[in-house]
Amino acid sequence: MNTINTFNENSQGDILIVDDIPENLQLLFTMLSEQGYDVRRVLSGKQALQAAQYDPPDLILLDIKMPEMDGYEVCQKLKSTPETQNIPVIFLSALNDTFDKVKAFEVGGNDYITKPFQLPEVLIRVKNQLELLKAKQALQEKNNELKALNQELESFSYSVAHDLKNPLTNILGFTDILKNKYEKILDQKALHFLNIIHNSGLQMKDIIEDLLRLSQVKYLEMNIEDVNLSELVENSFKGLQNNQNERLIALNINSNIRAKGDHNLLKIALENFCHNAWKYTKYKDITQIEFGLIPPEQQPQIFLEKSENLPIYFIKDNGVGFEMEEAKNLFIPFNRLHDKNQFEGTGIGLSIVFRIIERHHGKIWYDSKVNQGTTFYFTINC
Template identity: 50%
Template sequence: MDVDTGLNEQAIVNQKEDILIVDDTPENLRLLSSFLVKEGYNVRKALTGQMALTAMDTVLPDLILLDIMMPAMDGYQVCEKLKSNPKTTEIPVIFLSALNDAFDKVKAFAVGGADYITKPFQFEEVLARVRIQLSLKTAKLQNKKLNAELEARVKERTYQLQVVIEELKREIQERKLLQTKLLNMALHDSLTGLPNRAFFMERLVELLKVAQENTDYQFAVLFLDCDRFKVINDSLGHLVGDELLIALTHRLKSILSLDNTIARFGGDEFAILLPEIDNINTAIQVADRILKALSFPFQLQRNEVFINASIGVALGNYSYEQAEHILRDADTAMYRAKILGKGQYHVFDPAMHAAAMQALQIENDLRKAIQQEEFLVHYQPIISLITGKITGFEALVRWQHPTKGIIPPGLFIPLAEETGLINSIGKLVLSKACHQIQQWYQDKLTNESICMSVNISARQFAQLDIVEQIDQIVTETQINPENLKLEITESAFINNAQSAKAILQELRQRKIQLSIDDFGTGYSSLSYLHNFPVDTLKVDRSFVSKLDGTSESLGLIPAIKKIAETMKMTVVAEGIETEKQLAQLRELNCEFGQGYFFAKPLPEKDATELLVASPRW
């Protein structure tokens, strides 16, 4: 009876393997099914966990590819049902999931999964893991067969027993080889064949131990990030991107020593470990060689591609307590290289980590500040240089930190821009400024028509609902739209000219005034002035500060004034601090000005008192 069972199992082994794919995404089912059928497998498909369980009532598959995230019954629940059923408990299950958290993988193996593949998957990886699991299953069946033969013949022939033992040894060796292969797959990148982060960190820990035992020992970590890889991926496609990564790997290998460790961390990020160097100059020379090598184009199958990289360099020695900190510092230096202009390297120094920690603290404080409404708005008067009277105010944000006092915008606005918090801050400032000018009008503090200027950041301007946000604030405050002027920098126009033009036209239809801030310091292209409905050009303080009463100091101001006249726009000069500067601007017939010569940005109470006093300069 036992021998017959073995023969039946052998027959099953020789059959074409049957694979059941369970995924609620039809496209995934189609792609995987087509691929595996081409590889010679029988493939069945199920869109839900219940369909999969029903399908197994008819024919038991040899292997199941099971998606985790499915409606009604997820992959974990399906696997638990399979493992609790004696008929299906031995069927290997490979989980497919976009989830890449260690907890999700642990849970997958805890419910009985045999393997785990993270989406988006590589077909080569899927095929390798499928073959491994089917091979393991075949091995199990062969083991059963061999055990059955042993039990039947052990008493008859000692020689046959020895044959079976040798066969078992061979299978054990094969399993060891398979384990070695799996370990290699776990520590290497499937696309480039390079070591991955896990391998790199193991090597980094080893070198740090050497440095801690020998204080003279030094090594270096280079963290490399491609600067234009996303553009290439988006424009030419992921296949070309993969081809470029492979070509980049070959080029990096060609300029590095055999004792250097290069690893791919994912995407377009690479790390390089230089063991036993004399000083930081050795690492700098390697970074220079890499940048020089990347200055030449990559000849791919159908494209010639140019790419550069930013490199962070960190010197490793006994002073580090954890290997992760060395990698962190190299990463920090890489981001500094990007900020400084990309296509270059930067060496880490401890002040950069302190700055990063300070930035993180400021970011945390910023988030709390938005929730707790710690932002104030100060108002700087804008003066008519023709009449000398106040003609408007610019709303400027200040941060009233609970422990550090007033924090100037230069310390938090760039971080707010980077993190996207500027959207909430900008909306808050716009609302407060509109409330303020409406309050002044309601209190009848001025008979003149005054305007409130509010800065709109490039990131804020890029929001899809920016016009709706402005409409909502205008409606809530009941401000006359003609009394509102939005100041926008040139970069907001250039980044997406078509949508910017549409937004500006909508604002113009609402009779909201528009001003270009810091004109002359950015792109300053006359072409966009023709296309965009702009009322005012604002001369940056860097031009005004150079005015000293001489014609040589005028710089670009006369040209900007001429452009404004031609385009029927007005000009506001900011940063006026001296009588000479004011006199020269009046000689140029500049219509408006603001600066410390008239008043600093003032709190609401002081700005109100200044408006009531109605001074004249």
């Protein structure tokens, strides 16, 4: 992890000055010490690297022209070492030296000062870099906090979902028994209530299973192999059609579309896409669904930017669609755009898909028109 060294609260900042000319060092040393900085001095690039490694300072003032190892090289080495790469570097260059500003920034320098120094300028530039560093540290701390909180929340919802499973199995099992065994004893009203309980339990089961899948998908170990996506799509629709064979459906699955990825995860992702395509077309006289691939050379410009020259996979349906403006949070759990009385569901499926595509370093997006249909696009980069 690229940690930023924590700032010593009691000091204005710990500064390392590197210059092969002792007089230069003395001047800066006095100037900065008077301002309340802790200042260390070294006379060569090699010493600088050692000092920075041993006890990373908050800021380095680095002379360019030095024998053996010049400032550019020192900077490059600092920036390629994890322990020192986040230390800001201000280059010191003499006016009569040939100073290559571009190179100074290229090797990772943060700023530069030209000699002879003007005191206020040095102080302002030093202060700026230290303030920037403090802001970065604060941001990183917040980020770490957020990550930890997220992880906590994730494992919390996992265990809750997991623990809810057993009592729910009881509810479903016993309502089932009541319905079947005591049907004759119970009156219509009681049976009706029982059905409501049972159906709610089933709905809860779906949510719990989706929630568990959602957290599993993030941590399951991936096994990258060549996967036949067309086959996965075909199998998924076979299952769906078997359950509802009265529906008229025109399926167009381009054959042998393949991708490098994790078979199990891609199966889950495609099943979710297929279920959605199937579900959100259920009021159509004829359902039309297409699964295909757009190679980079056939992609319109707006897609090329997203796809980064990778093939785009797509699944297209002619279902109810949705307003694009309302679909901003589609990949966040529990976001649903349709009425649950018309289309059952948990609102978790697409967030599972999103995580799977994310784990395959791909992108996912969609296009939809109300009552005309929806297309989901994605790329995979494994």
